[in-house]
Amino acid sequence: MRALTTPADGGTRVRPVTVPEPEPRPDQAVVEVRAVSVNRGDLSLLGMLPPGSRLGFDVAGTVVRAAADGSGPPSGTRVAGVAERDGWGERVALSAARLAPLPDGVEWTDAAAVPVAGLTALYALRNAGSLLGRRVLVTGASGGVGRIAVQLARASGAEVSAWAGSAERLKGLAELGAAEAATYEAGPGVTQPVHVLVDSVGGEVFRSAYQLVGQRGVVVCYGNTTRSDLSLPFDWGHARPGVRIRYLHLFDEMPRRPVGEDLGVLLRLVAEGALDPQVTLVGDWSDPDPVLRGVGDRQVNGKAVLVF
Template sequence: MKALVTAAGEDAGLRLDSVAEPVPLPGQALVEVAAVAVNRGELSVIGQLPPGSRLGWDVAGTVVAAAADGSGPPAGTRVLGLADRDGWAERVALDTGRLAVLPDSLEWAAAAALPVAGLTALYALRRAGTLLGRTVLVTGAAGGVGRAAVQLAAQAGARVIAWVGSPARTEGLHLLGADVIDLYGAGGTEPVDVLLDSCGGEVLTQGFQAVAPGGTVVCFGNTARAELRLPVDWGRARPGVSLHYLFLFDEITRRDVGRDLATLVRLADGQQLDPQVALVADWTDPAPAFARLQDRQVNGKLVLAL
C-alpha cells in the first residue's frame, strides 16, 4: 500500500511510497483511510526523522476488518481514531480503545480534524475544572487546538478571550464563541481564571499577567522554543495558582480515549463543535498545503484527502 514517508530531498520533506500492509494486533481494527489531518507537532518533526519514517495521528475511514478480539465496531463502520504515528497511509491498524464511530452527518475531512486538536483542547480544559461563569484566555486561538478550545470553553459557559498573532488570524473566532479577540501584545488587563497556551515565551509571560489568584494555566506546547519566565510576584500575587504541562501522548495513557473521542463526535454532530477544516489538500501533493500551514496561513485544520 501507499503511505507518506519522510524523504530528505522532497518538497515538505515527504514522499508517497510503498510500505508494508499493517498487521493488526488482536485489539486493533483494520481501517481503510479516507482522510487524515496534519498537526503542527508533526510538521515540526518531519525534518528530524530518518528518511522513510512514517507519521500520522489523525485518521478517518472505514473499518475493513474488525478487531480479532471482538472489541470495537464491525467491518463497514465509519470511524475516526488516533493512530500510532502511521496514519498517513491507505490503511492503518487502530486500537479499538482509540477510535469512535461516526454518524452520517460528519464528513471525512471534518472527522479527521477532530482527534488530536479536540482531545488536546478537551483535556486542557478539564485540568481547569468547572468553566461556567469563568473567564478563559486562549492564546494561539487561530490554530486547530485553539479553535477547538474556544468552542469547548464557550459551550461550557465560559467567557472566552482569544489571542492571535495577526488580524488575518481573527477570522471566524467570534462565531466560535470568543467574546474578546486581541492581538499578542495588545491584550487588556481583564483577569482570567484559566489560561491555555501553546506559544510559550513572551506570549505566555504576557498571558500569565492576566491570571487571577487561584487560576489555572495549562500549557501544551512551546512554539516559541523559549524558556519559561514569570515575574517575581508570579505566585504571591496569585495564591493558589497552578501551572500544568499537558502532552497529549502522555495524557492519553491515563484517559479513556475511545469515550472521549465519542464525546467529541457527539459535540460535532450536535453542532456544538465545528472541526474547523480550513484547507483540504490531496495527499498525493501535500507540499503547498504544508507550506501554508507552516506560515500560519491556515486558520484551522489542514486535512489530506486520500
C-alpha cells in the first residue's frame, strides 16, 4: 500500500511511497482511509522526524477488518478516529477505543476534520466545568480547534469572545456564535472580564487575555503558536484568587478519557447541524503540497483536509 512519509532527502515535499500493510494488534481495527486532516502539529513533526517516518492523526474511512478481540465497530462501518501518527496512508490500524461510527449524512471531509481539533476543544472546555451563563474568551479562534471551541462554548450557554490575528482571520466567527470577535490588538480594550480563558497563542496575547480573567476563573492552554515564554502579571494570583491554570495535551489526556464516546458525541452534533467542522481547504492526498503550504502559511480559517 502507499502512505505519506517524511521525505528521504530531509525536505518538506511529501509524496506517497510504498509501505508495509498494517499489522493490527488484537484491539485494533484496520480502516481503509477516505480522508485525513492536516494539523499544525503534523507540520511540526514533518521537520522533526527522521526520513521515512509515518505521519497523520485524523482519519475517516471504512472498517475493512474488525478488531480481533471483538471490541469496536464491525467490518463495513464508516468511522472516524485518532491514529497513532500513521494515519496518512491508504489503510491504517486504529485502536477500537479511539474510533466512532459516522452518523448518516456526515461527509468524509467533515468527519476527518473532527477528531484532534474537536476532542481538544471539548476537553479544554470540560476543564472549566459548567459554562451556562459564563463568559468565555477563546484566543487563536480562527483555527480548527478555536472555531470548534467557539461553537461548543456557545452551545453550552456561554457568552463567547473570540480573538484572532487579523480582521481576515475573524471572518465567520460571529456566525459560529461569538458575541464579540476582535484582533489581538483590539481585544484587550473591548472584551469584558471573563470566567474562562482558552488559549493557544502564548506570549503577549496570553498575558493580555489573562488579565481579563476574574476571581476563581479557569485558564486552559493547549498550544503556543508564538513559541514565546508565557508571561503573567506580577500580581497574577493575588489579584485573582482561586484562578486555576491548566495545560492540556490531547495525547496525554486521551488515556483518561472515553475517546470513542466523546468523538461520537461530536460527530452526532455534526450530523444534527449543531457543529460545523469548518473545512475550508480540501486537496488530493497524492499531491498534498498545496494543502500543507496553506496550513503552514496560516492561510486556512478552519480545517484543511486531504481526500483519498
